[in-house]
Amino acid sequence: MTQGPETIQVDLPAHEPAQPLPPLSSPWLGRERLAGLSLIGLGLFALYASADLPFASESGVGSGLLPRALALILIALGFVQIAVTWSDKPESTGRWPVRDMLPVLIGVFLFAITIRGYQFGTFEIPALGMAVATPLATFLSGLAAKDMRIGELVVFSVILTVVCIGLFRYALGLSLPVAPWLIGY
Numbered sequence: 001m002t003q004g005p006e007t008i009q010v011d012l013p014a015h016e017p018a019q020p021l022p023p024l025s026s027p028w029l030g031r032e033r034l035a036g037l038s039l040i041g042l043g044l045f046a047l048y049a050s051a052d053l054p055f056a057s058e059s060g061v062g063s064g065l066l067p068r069a070l071a072l073i074l075i076a077l078g079f080v081q082i083a084v085t086w087s088d089k090p091e092s093t094g095r096w097p098v099r100d101m102l103p104v105l106i107g108v109f110l111f112a113i114t115i116r117g118y119q120f121g122t123f124e125i126p127a128l129g130m131a132v133a134t135p136l137a138t139f140l141s142g143l144a145a146k147d148m149r150i151g152e153l154v155v156f157s158v159i160l161t162v163v164c165i166g167l168f169r170y171a172l173g174l175s176l177p178v179a180p181w182l183i184g185y
Contacts, residue, residue, distance in 0.1 A: 032085035039078030046071035100144050107140035116177060129177035130169065134161040 046067055053064030112118075114136065117127035135157040142153040168174045177185055 030085070030088075032088070033082055036078045036081030036085070039074050039081060041078075043071045043074030043078060046074065100146075103143040104141045107137040110140065111137035127177055127180045129179045129181070130165050131161065131179035131182070134164050 050067035054062035115133040
């Protein structure tokens with residue numbers, strides 16, 4: 001007597017239908033167009049930030065040539081991004097997880113104002129150097145990860161700080177302050 005193949009019926013959980021993305025209020029709010037506008041904005045900011053650097057010097061190329069060239073490349077790529085996606089129906093960016101981005105933005109901001117110090121009118125932030133700015137930025141940015149563990153984040157911040165100090169200050173010889181409050185440079 002032969003038996004036929006058995007059939008097993010598995011009940012899969014019903015999936016909720018995907019939430020539709022909100023309609024676009026402007027054709028500029030699509031992902032690709034916002035990416036192009038972001039590149040253009042970043043390039044314009046880089047041009048502004050490098051405006052006081054010399055383009056050329058007596059010995060040849062000045063320190064402002066590369067930043068300006070890269071800024072112009074960013075601006076050009078932004079326009080290319082917009083032109084290529086112009087005829088496409090823009091895809092919505094959906095909801096932006098601001099709460100997830102906030103630690104990264106705060107970390108970058110604090111790194112920028114603590115590595116060499118900064119003065120806001122009468123309020124002055126002292127130069128803390130890479131020994132404080134790097135782990136501070138790494139730790140705060142790491143808080144954005146959903147699977148973050150505090151212990152691992154502390155260890156990673158310390159290791160990354162040691163690697164960055166060794167690479168940027170000593171291997172590459174950049175004039176970044178390490179710990180001016182402790183060792184003077």
